[in-house]
Amino acid sequence: MLMTLMVSLVIVYLFYVLVLPEVELIVFRLNNPKKRFLPPELEMKWANRTMLRSCEFLFVGWFFYFGASIGSFLNVVAWRVPEGRTIVFGGSKCPFCDTHLSFIDNTPVLGWLYLQGKCRTCRLPIAPRYLLIEIAVGLAFMWLALWQLVRGGANLPHWHTFGREGLVNIVLDPPWPLISIYLVHAGMFGILIMLATANTGRKPFPVFSLVLIALGLASAKIIYPALDVVAWDLPFVETGLTGFGPRANPAMSVLVGALAGGLIGWVSSFVFARGFGSVIGRHWVLQCFLVGTVLGWQSVVTIVVLSLIVYAVLRPAHRMISPKLSNWTIANQSLGLNACFIITAMVHQTFWSQLAHLLGLI
Ligand SMILES: [Zn+2]
Numbered sequence: 083m084l085m086t087l088m089v090s091l092v093i094v095y096l097f098y099v100l101v102l103p104e105v106e107l108i109v110f111r112l113n114n115p116k117k118r119f120l121p122p123e124l125e126m127k128w129a130n131r132t133m134l135r136s137c138e139f140l141f142v143g144w145f146f147y148f149g150a151s152i153g154s155f156l157n158v159v160a161w162r163v164p165e166g167r168t169i170v171f172g173g174s175k176c177p178f179c180d181t182h183l184s185f186i187d188n189t190p191v192l193g194w195l196y197l198q199g200k201c202r203t204c205r206l207p208i209a210p211r212y213l214l215i216e217i218a219v220g221l222a223f224m225w226l227a228l229w230q231l232v233r234g235g236a237n238l239p240h241w242h243t244f245g246r247e248g249l250v251n252i253v254l255d256p257p258w259p260l261i262s263i264y265l266v267h268a269g270m271f272g273i274l275i276m277l278a279t280a281n282t283g284r285k286p287f288p289v290f291s292l293v294l295i296a297l298g299l300a301s302a303k304i305i306y307p308a309l310d311v312v313a314w315d316l317p318f319v320e321t322g323l324t325g326f327g328p329r330a331n332p333a334m335s336v337l338v339g340a341l342a343g344g345l346i347g348w349v350s351s352f353v354f355a356r357g358f359g360s361v362i363g364r365h366w367v368l369q370c371f372l373v374g375t376v377l378g379w380q381s382v383v384t385i386v387v388l389s390l391i392v393y394a395v396l397r398p399a400h401r402m403i404s405p406k407l408s409n410w411t412i413a414n415q416s417l418g419l420n421a422c423f424i425i426t427a428m429v430h431q432t433f434w435s436q437l438a439h440l441l442g443l444i
Contacts, residue, residue, distance in 0.1 A: 084195045099135045138249055142224055149223025149268065150190035153216040156276040160215075164285040179204040190216045215279055222271040222428065226264055229432055235260045237431065238311050239438035259308035266299060266309055267431065270376045274427065277365040277372075278420035286364045296375045300336040307332045312378045312438070314338045336375055343374020343382045350386050354419060358397060363416030366423075373427060381430065384437060389426040393419060 107124050110117075123131065155169075162169050174183045181203040187193045194213040201208060231252060234243035251257075273295065280287045303309045307329070314335035347370025351362050374382040430437060 083198055084192065087192075087195060095136075095139055098139055099132055103131060103135070141249055142228060145227040146220040146224040147190065148220075149272070150216040150220035152223065152269070152272050153219030153275070154188070154190040154212075156219060156272055157212050157215050160276045160280040160287070163291050164280065164287050176201040176204065176206070176208075178206045191220065211279055215275060218275045219272045222275065223268045225428065226268045226271070226431065230267070231260060231264045235263070237434050238263070239435045240312065241435070259306075262306060263309055263311060266302065266376060270299075270372060271424070271428065271431075273372060274369055274424050277369055278363065278417060278424060281363040281365060281416050281420070287368070289368065292368050292372065296340065296372055299376055300333075300340070303332045303336055304329055310335050310378075312380055314378060316380065335378055339374035339376075339378045339382065340371055341374070342379035343371040346370055346374070346382055346386050350390065353390065354393070358393065361416040361419070363420050366420075369420070369423065380438070380441075381434070384441065385423070385427045385430050388430065389419075389423045392426055393422050396422065 103124065107120070110120065110124060119125070123134070126134070158174065159169055174188050175181065176183065179201060181201065183193075184202075187197060187202060189196075191213065194208060194216075197208070199208050199210060199213070200206065230237055232247065232249055234247035234251070234257070235241040236243055236247070252261075273292075277287060277292075310332040312335075313331060315331075344367060347367035350370070351366050354362050354366075370382055370386060373385060377385075
């Protein structure tokens with residue numbers, strides 16, 4: 083399995099570095115038959131272009147791996163926190179034979195593939211959930227790095243990129259506010275994925291722990307107001323509620339967002355359960371609460387309404403396959419709605435600026 087992964091990675095790399103530029107060149111020539119000058123990247127010498135593209139490939143791969151490592155840690159959190167165990171001390175162990183995992187076996191994604199999903203000592207299966215969380219969190223970190231960081235925050239409403247897009251700019255002149263926003267947003271997606279899968283555990287994730295996480299993010303927003311991307315009083319600026327001061331406005335943003343998230347989560351859980359007869363999962367309200375705290379009340383309204391629409395559209399398909407899923411546990415059934423919510427939140431993040439403009443939040 084590991085060998086197949088390595089070979090596919092090499093193929094993707096060669097395609098990105100050698101084949102894709104040629105395809106781009108052909109497409110450009112077809113679209114602009116009269117232009118004599120090429121875009122800078124296509125104009126570059128072959129060696130320079132290969133080097134730049136290799137750096138880009140490494141950059142993206144690094145962000146995937148960074149996310150997968152966070153996912154690996156969140157796996158530990160999802161498993162140990164509901165059990166009331168510490169997450170700071172004690173390395174990872176096999177849940178069956180208590181053997182400590184070595185550094186190589188504990189490597190995100192590769193460790194699981196290398197062991198082919200079985201413990202090295204007792205050969206009992208390690209749940210694919212671990213691998214899936216690491217991949218999902220890795221993909222979330224990678225996608226946000228590409229779409230939010232490399233594009234200079236072009237997806238954020240009210241954000242001016244100041245021409246600081248591109249990989250080279252980020253490395254040579256790091257835009258710290260944007261990097262901080264990226265870390266908070268990517269971290270939020272990681273926790274959403276962790277909570278969605280923590281539904282399958284024996285005990286629910288304690289509300290108190292999540293409130294602590296949300297409080298940490300809230301104080302970060304107040305200490306560093308650049309993290310407050312959308313002001314809480316939009317689009318109702320004219321009402322005269324503004325002008326609370328540089329610290330008080332982010333504080334209001336956190337307060338209104340958390341309250342709105344909790345309330346919308348609570349109301350929508352009834353809509354989903356009674357209206358659609360769907361299994362919600364026990365962390366739904368907490369997930370909405372977290373989105374409200376981090377992204378603001380406007381985003382949590384948009385994301386919940388959008389996922390309601392998407393879920394209504396997908397419901398016939400879900401009904402068609404649900405007899406086949408009848409042997410699934412309740413916890414696994416809730417994954418459908420949770421995946422719908424997280425993917426909608428990611429699409430919202432991708433087109434956040436356009437959506438805010440469309441809905442009059444600018
Ligand atoms: Zn074992």
